Amino acid sequence: MPAALYMAWQLTTSVLPPSRIDQLETGRPRAELARLLPARSFPHPPDHARSAPRPPGTVCGFYRSGRDVLDQVDLYRLCWDGDTLVAKDTLPADRP
Numbered sequence: 560m561p562a563a564l565y566m567a568w569q570l571t572t573s574v575l576p577p578s579r580i581d582q583l584e585t586g587r588p589r590a591e592l593a594r595l596l597p598a599r600s601f602p603h604p605p606d607h608a609r610s611a612p613r614p615p616g617t618v619c620g621f622y623r624s625g626r627d628v629l630d631q632v633d634l635y636r637l638c639w640d641g642d643t644l645v646a647k648d649t650l651p652a653d654r655p
Contacts, residue, residue, distance in 0.1 A: 573601035575622035575635050580647065589642040597622060601634065608634050608650045617645055624649070 579595045600620035613619050617638040625632040631652035638646040 573597055573599050573621075573623050574625060577624055580624075580635050580649075583637065583644060583647055585644050585646060587644055589639065589644065592644060596637075604634055604636075604650075608636065611636070611648070611650060613638050614640070614646050616640060619646075621650075 575595075575597055582595055583592055601623050604621040608621055613636075617640050619636050619638040622635045622637065623632050624635060633652050634650040636646075636648045636650055637644060638648075
């Protein structure tokens with residue numbers, strides 16, 4: 560049971576609401592966008608999300624688009640070059 564609770568906590572604390580993704584503008588520093596981001600990124604994105612091509616030299620984090628723990632939701636991928644947001648993508652939940 561503790562593992563299930565921990566997983567539910569991870570799923571719900573890494574949510575970036577759709578209303579906020581639109582406010583995240585590329586080219587802006589992380590410090591300016593921090594108030595819009597959840598405290599943590601989603602640590603367990605599926606293989607198709609982790610292997611999606613990303614801009615060279617970037618570090619990407621994944622965020623869930625909703626809190627539903629019983630169903631898959633779209634993922635948002637934010638890619639950073641240093642502290643600057645350089646790309647944001649939506650990775651659909653229904654992609655194999």
